[in-house]
Amino acid sequence: MTEEATITDEAIDRLRQRIGIPEPHPVAPHYVRPDVDAFRHVAQAYGDDNPLWSDESYAAASPWGGVIAPPPLVGGDSLIGEDEVTEVAPEWRDLMGGDPLRGVHAFYAASAREWWRPLRPGRRVRRRNALVGVLDKASEFAGRAVHEWTGQVFQDEHGEILSAQYRLMVRTERAKAKEKKKYDAVEVAPYTDEEIDRIDAHYAAEAPLGATARYWEDVSVGDHVGPMVKGPLTVTDMICWHVGMGMGLYGVKPLRLGYQNRQRIPRFFQRDDLNIPDVMQRVHWDPAFARRAGNPTTFDYGRMRETWLIHLCTDWMGDTGWLWKLDCEFRGFNYVGDTQWLSGVITRKFRTANGGHAVDLDLLAENQRGDVTTPGHATIILPSRSRDSGVVLPDPPGGARNLTEALGAIAEAFADGSAAPLR
DSSP: OOOOOOOOHHHHHHHHHTTTOOOOOSSOOSOSSOOHHHHHHHHHHTTOOOGGGTOHHHHHTSTTSSOOOOGGGSSTTTTSOEESSOSOOGGGHHHHSSOTTTTSEEEEEEEEEEEOSOOOTTOOEEEEEEEEEEEEEOOSSSSOEEEEEEEEEEEETTSOEEEEEEEEEEEESSOHHHHOOTTTTOOOOOOOHHHHHHHHHHHHHOOOOTTSOOOGGGOOTTOEEEEEEEOSOOHHHHHHHHHHHOSTTTTOOOHHHHHHHHHHOGGGEEEOTTSOEEEGGGGGTOHHHHHHTTOSSOBOOHHHHHHHHHHHHHHHHOTTOEEEEEEEEOOSOOBTTOOEEEEEEEEEEEEOTTSOEEEEEEEEEEETTSOEEEEEEEEEEEOOTTOSSOOOOOOOGGGOSSHHHHHHHHHHHHHHTOOOSOO
16 A cells, blocks of 8 residues: 655755745746737636727727736736746755655645736736745645745836736645545536526626726725626636636647647646547546546636636726735636626725725625635725826835845745735
């Protein structure tokens, strides 16, 4: 019997020594110089029809004076950003080699985002990547867990520091599937015509707030945001998602390029019923393979629901608002056939350190069975009636002037506990 990998103090210490050390991202960016077409493709990938992202004549009359990128594009794991650091420095290679927790189960549990400046069309973007936090945690599924937070920061070719994304990988001493079979009893029931009509009616009523200003003075703690509907989820929705968002961290590609990818990461491929090697990522579109992996059917990506929560916020705040922060946890699968109802509530109104007017929101995505799959939070900056110059954009952490300073400030915030991406 093979002994299962365990989490040790030595492994955690080695991980912590890696905090802040820059390294290349494993995948090249999907968009090198994203233009208005890229903005439109990304927005359409998650069902967003706001003309601010792609209609140049409409956007010219907005407070931004032109098209800006939809927030999901400005970061987003492998969407944009050419590596500022293309290889690990020689003095760090021994420390950065291998995985100190090799064999310990890992799953993508949460994401957090910050946006400081808009991305304009046609600009190249640099990114800097590093581990920013290692937290020793108790686990619901095992005696010990480690929360690994990796950070990416982004800057455009004009020197504007744009955004950051933080990704949480939870490492546990034994796989969740061995301890809890909570997905075994999930059944996606057929919809009645009346249920589809209700969803369609909701879609027909949805629209972005657009050019109408939502002023800070006009909102109150306890106000509700949404609801917005996403679903019933289909494989077609995921195909459209990939058209805009690319194929993600494993660089999935077709035909000869797929063969080349298989030579690079052979363990990511498994044989299908025809003995053809195919990517493990097909759990998202191949029902039989999803069942082999212990799920009742195919399911979405957590980051799809992250972009849906972003859409909820941007529709509500309108063209005059600014989405500053958003985080969410991926607590449950969203299966093909599921419908997610998104909503939020304002929990705080406050002034930012640089004089802006902001609100905090609690967010959630809940499926038709009443399960909360994706709780989260957001901070939105709104225009104020006391100002006539629009929103006050937030400053990068620590007043950073470049990616090195930004990533350093983020790592410091994780270390002293002031970074709270999952409040």
